[in-house]
Amino acid sequence: MLFGGIFRTEQLPIEATEVSVISGEAFAALMAAQDSPTSQSEVAQPAQPVADSEAVDVPAPETTPEQETPESAPAPSADDTPDVSELTPLPDAEVSDAAPVLPTPEPEVTVDAPETSETPVPQTSVRVAPEAVIAPDPEARPDPVEQDAVQQAETGETVAEPQEETAPEEAATEIVTEAEKPAAAPEKSLRPPPRRPTRRAVQAAEASEPAAEPLALEQSGSSAVDDALAETLGQVTETPSAPSGPPLSAGEKDALRVAVQDCWNVGSLSSLALETTVVVAVSLTQDGKPVVSSIRQVGSEGGTSASVKQAFEAARRAIIRCGVRGFQLPSDKYDQWKDIEMTFNPERMRIK
Amino acid sequence: MMVRIFTTLMALMMTATFSLAQQGPLRIEITEGVIEPLPFATPNFVAENGSSAEMGVQLTRVVAADLQNTGLFREIPATAYISSVTDFGSAIQYPDWKAINAQALVTGAVNVSGNNLTVKFRLYDIFSGAELGNGLQFQGTTEGWRRMAHKVADAVYSRITGESGYFDSRVVFVSETGPKNKRQKRLAVMDYDGAGVKYLTDSRSLVLAPRFSPTGDRVLYTSYETGFPRIYVLDVGSVQRRLLESGEGSISFAPRFSPNGQTVVYSQATGSNTDIYTMDVASGRSTRLTSAPSIETAPSYSPDGNNIVFESDRSGAQQLYIMSANGGEAKRISFGQGRYGTPVWSPRGDLVAFTKQSKGRFHIGVMRVDGSEERLLTASFLDEGPTWSPNGRVIMFHRETQGAGGRSTLYSVDITGRNLRPVRTPEGGSDPSWSPLQK
Numbered sequence: 001m002l003f004g005g006i007f008r009t010e011q012l013p014i015e016a017t018e019v020s021v022i023s024g025e026a027f028a029a030l031m032a033a034q035d036s037p038t039s040q041s042e043v044a045q046p047a048q049p050v051a052d053s054e055a056v057d058v059p060a061p062e063t064t065p066e067q068e069t070p071e072s073a074p075a076p077s078a079d080d081t082p083d084v085s086e087l088t089p090l091p092d093a094e095v096s097d098a099a100p101v102l103p104t105p106e107p108e109v110t111v112d113a114p115e116t117s118e119t120p121v122p123q124t125s126v127r128v129a130p131e132a133v134i135a136p137d138p139e140a141r142p143d144p145v146e147q148d149a150v151q152q153a154e155t156g157e158t159v160a161e162p163q164e165e166t167a168p169e170e171a172a173t174e175i176v177t178e179a180e181k182p183a184a185a186p187e188k189s190l191r192p193p194p195r196r197p198t199r200r201a202v203q204a205a206e207a208s209e210p211a212a213e214p215l216a217l218e219q220s221g222s223s224a225v226d227d228a229l230a231e232t233l234g235q236v237t238e239t240p241s242a243p244s245g246p247p248l249s250a251g252e253k254d255a256l257r258v259a260v261q262d263c264w265n266v267g268s269l270s271s272l273a274l275e276t277t278v279v280v281a282v283s284l285t286q287d288g289k290p291v292v293s294s295i296r297q298v299g300s301e302g303g304t305s306a307s308v309k310q311a312f313e314a315a316r317r318a319i320i321r322c323g324v325r326g327f328q329l330p331s332d333k334y335d336q337w338k339d340i341e342m343t344f345n346p347e348r349m350r351i352k
Numbered sequence: 353m354m355v356r357i358f359t360t361l362m363a364l365m366m367t368a369t370f371s372l373a374q375q376g377p378l379r380i381e382i383t384e385g386v387i388e389p390l391p392f393a394t395p396n397f398v399a400e401n402g403s404s405a406e407m408g409v410q411l412t413r414v415v416a417a418d419l420q421n422t423g424l425f426r427e428i429p430a431t432a433y434i435s436s437v438t439d440f441g442s443a444i445q446y447p448d449w450k451a452i453n454a455q456a457l458v459t460g461a462v463n464v465s466g467n468n469l470t471v472k473f474r475l476y477d478i479f480s481g482a483e484l485g486n487g488l489q490f491q492g493t494t495e496g497w498r499r500m501a502h503k504v505a506d507a508v509y510s511r512i513t514g515e516s517g518y519f520d521s522r523v524v525f526v527s528e529t530g531p532k533n534k535r536q537k538r539l540a541v542m543d544y545d546g547a548g549v550k551y552l553t554d555s556r557s558l559v560l561a562p563r564f565s566p567t568g569d570r571v572l573y574t575s576y577e578t579g580f581p582r583i584y585v586l587d588v589g590s591v592q593r594r595l596l597e598s599g600e601g602s603i604s605f606a607p608r609f610s611p612n613g614q615t616v617v618y619s620q621a622t623g624s625n626t627d628i629y630t631m632d633v634a635s636g637r638s639t640r641l642t643s644a645p646s647i648e649t650a651p652s653y654s655p656d657g658n659n660i661v662f663e664s665d666r667s668g669a670q671q672l673y674i675m676s677a678n679g680g681e682a683k684r685i686s687f688g689q690g691r692y693g694t695p696v697w698s699p700r701g702d703l704v705a706f707t708k709q710s711k712g713r714f715h716i717g718v719m720r721v722d723g724s725e726e727r728l729l730t731a732s733f734l735d736e737g738p739t740w741s742p743n744g745r746v747i748m749f750h751r752e753t754q755g756a757g758g759r760s761t762l763y764s765v766d767i768t769g770r771n772l773r774p775v776r777t778p779e780g781g782s783d784p785s786w787s788p789l790q791k
Contacts, residue, residue, distance in 0.1 A: 126388060126389060126426075127386060127387065127388035128386060128387035128388070129386040129387075129388075130384040130386075169388070171386065171388075175387070175768050175769055175770055176769070177727070177728065177729050177730070177768075177769025177770070178729065178730045178731055178732075178765075178769065178772050179715050179717070179728035179729060179730055179731040179769070180728075180769075181731075248378065253378070253380055256380060257380050257381075257382060260380075260382055261382050261383075261384045261385055261386070262386065263386075264382055264384075264385035264386065265385060265386050265387070265388055265390060266385045266386070266387060267386070267387035267388050267389060267390065267424055268389075268390045268424040268425065268512055268513050269513060269514065270513050270514040270515035271515070271700075272514065272515070273513075273514045281377065292480075292481065306514055307514055309514070310512075310513065310514035313477065313480070313484075315382075316479070316480060317455060317477075317479045317480070318382075318385070320479040320480070321455075321479055324450075336378055337378050339376075339377035339378065340377055340378045340379070340380065341376070341377045341378070341379045341380075342379075342380055342381075342382055343379070343380070343381040343382065344382045344385075345381055345382065345383045346383075346385065347383065348383050348384060349384070349385050349387070
């Protein structure tokens, strides 16, 4: 009675199927009447997977639900192609009593392939500069001018004035936002190492290896033209048309430009100041140090008077900071660089 | 070969031209610089009497933290100082500060007299060897010492960067406690840096989306006190509130003030349709701006009050649109993959901040008002609800962590995508809204 309400003894419905018996001849005739399936020799190839176009801002049809783009199918390797060669008839067997000699195994050819994809990781740093700089030695004081440490000799005789080691600060070439930092998780599953290349594939690779000689010849030829060009340019620059003394070479001017831009910090400038170009004049002493009182603004373009002031202050700081030890300029060309006009154009440094 | 000969000839011609042209000074153009925090020094503000010493230290720390938290400045530790500042009026030893690579020096003095507080400061450009602007003095009560510190920092920031500061501002947000399935929410207001939190409502009813008025004295928010979402206006000073009436049988939410503070734009759902309306705050008269059968919500005015950016799924997916403040045809501005929402117009007028959901992750991003130059600044499990600093340089938002015990935290990030940092609040926080600079 206790379980009577749970375990009821109702009769379950029974399904009945009618079965008819036919003869073997009738069955054979029935099967023959059906068409046999035609064999399909070629299977329709799937559509070529579309490459992931995440970076392209093309408006996708909004009614289409987002789908994961399948990964590109791996291209078939050379190993997948079977080696085909005509079989030669077997020679007659020669029977000898000599013990067989085991063939020397060939050295195993291995191919080292990275197990995971090496996605380039953007370098992040508090400082953004035109050239990336790896983290310097922690002992080194951050300074635009790199110097080795000079310490007192044990004998007590100082060979050179003691100097603290300095090194450029760590820098990245671009601002990396959090959204651009790659996730720590691997983007692809580990792939098995590739199969050993066959002897035929190795031979083919060796045969197709480009020779280095023509490239070397091309380089030497290019160098010869450059030498001739430099020689010609040198002759021209030595022409007496310059007002006083030889002008600075392009390399010397580049060095000066790099020296100043390393100290031109636009990080604290307003967006309006980053749209302002200022021209700053400065006079240098013979040892390449800027005369602070000579630094003046001689022109500007864009922005407001306030943003021009901010831009000029940043430019002035750059000249003074990086010129504190004197710019590296050829002393024999002092007349050419004693007065300089620097145009500070922040167009490339704007927030975009 | 012909190319090289041509190049040679061109180089010769250019060199010859240059030689003739270089009659004046040497001219070079600098187009690449560096972006790095500007090093500054802030010695403790000088105490002008015995009772001011502690206040001087506290005030100096707030000024230094304000500047350093921007990511644009780097404080040089006091242990590196060569010279000290013991008298506010004494001459500055520029070589000593230059030697430690300080580019800016902030000096100050504090005078506490009873309940009155006087703070003065000077800013020096070390490499120019001159004062940057004139010294300033602030007077107030000792209770308002943090505001005075923020004002000093705002002045320093403004003089160096050329743009206004944002430190003397407040943020209204939803303070959250408890687990996700039983979370209690109440309105709170705090300094921009998370200090001085004060609660404006209790946690008996759910509150959402508080928004400051342009003058910072009122807050719009949505409350479920009656069981349905209703929009209220709350006076921050008196904590008095009143209901903004909307249509019968409708649900109203996502309110935001117009730049002149006289109009409120909001969403109203009637049946299954949601549209954008405006309401005159004084008369309570409402005007319907959109009439599409889709969901239009999250409206935000442009700074000049002429346009409204909002989100809509009229094209099948959630995207951003801009229309006139009087309604009419809207122009779509977002075209990237994923869904866009909660747009907020920058106080500068040039950018729109938004939340983007793409491939299972949420981002805070910015784009120009024509939809160009989209930049994603953050990425996480859930980032949402951006709000602009008064100067349009920083965005605050909330980030929620995954799981039943996930916590919602306020964060701020520079519009360059750098300097992502949490804003410390006593409890969890969401839905921040930044006030204008205080007067």
